[in-house]
Amino acid sequence: MIKRVAIVGAESTGKTTLAQELAEHFKTVWVPEYGREYTEVRVGPEAIFDYKWSNEEFVLIARKQIALEDQLAKSANRILICDTDVLATCIWQERYMGACSEEVTRISNERRYDLYLLTDCDIPFTQDGLRDGEHLRQWMTNRFRDELKERQVPWVLIYGSPQQRLRMAVDAIEKLL
Numbered sequence: 001m002i003k004r005v006a007i008v009g010a011e012s013t014g015k016t017t018l019a020q021e022l023a024e025h026f027k028t029v030w031v032p033e034y035g036r037e038y039t040e041v042r043v044g045p046e047a048i049f050d051y052k053w054s055n056e057e058f059v060l061i062a063r064k065q066i067a068l069e070d071q072l073a074k075s076a077n078r079i080l081i082c083d084t085d086v087l088a089t090c091i092w093q094e095r096y097m098g099a100c101s102e103e104v105t106r107i108s109n110e111r112r113y114d115l116y117l118l119t120d121c122d123i124p125f126t127q128d129g130l131r132d133g134e135h136l137r138q139w140m141t142n143r144f145r146d147e148l149k150e151r152q153v154p155w156v157l158i159y160g161s162p163q164q165r166l167r168m169a170v171d172a173i174e175k176l177l
Helices: 015-026 034-042 055-073 086-097 102-110 134-151 162-174
Strands: 003-009 079-082 115-119 155-158
Touching: 003 015, 003 086, 003 134, 003 162, 015 079, 015 115, 015 162, 034 055, 034 086, 055 079, 055 086, 055 102, 086 102, 086 134, 115 134, 115 162, 155 162
Parallel strands: 003 079, 003 115, 115 155
Antiparallel strands: none
């Protein structure tokens, strides 16, 4: 049985980089963030600040994220590194729509992870053309922290330099294996 690790956090907090580094370290696969792919194709950088999201889009993103994760889990080596999860989709939906829908909440509650890594917002924000929430990074970090505590799931706050972050994450994952 593979262990599942979800990396969550605000925009531009090193989640994707950490996912790639962890997959390389543990010689396994990592699951990319479907919401990012959807945003690149559907919205694009020219409309990111003006786009009007719908609740149906968040349901679609949640379902696709789970499907992608299940597909890649078949190739995982002891551990599956997930560059986000549906809890993150729920928090993004809350941000854009005011609340997380019952359907996205249900999907989020059905999936379990052996460990969450919450990336802190203590590194500089990097604009990549699709990011629009620099001013919300602390709020999002706090929302993730609150949700992880409320759900009573195992989680570790990842902070510091890139090297410190990788070391903290590796140490936390090695305790699972």
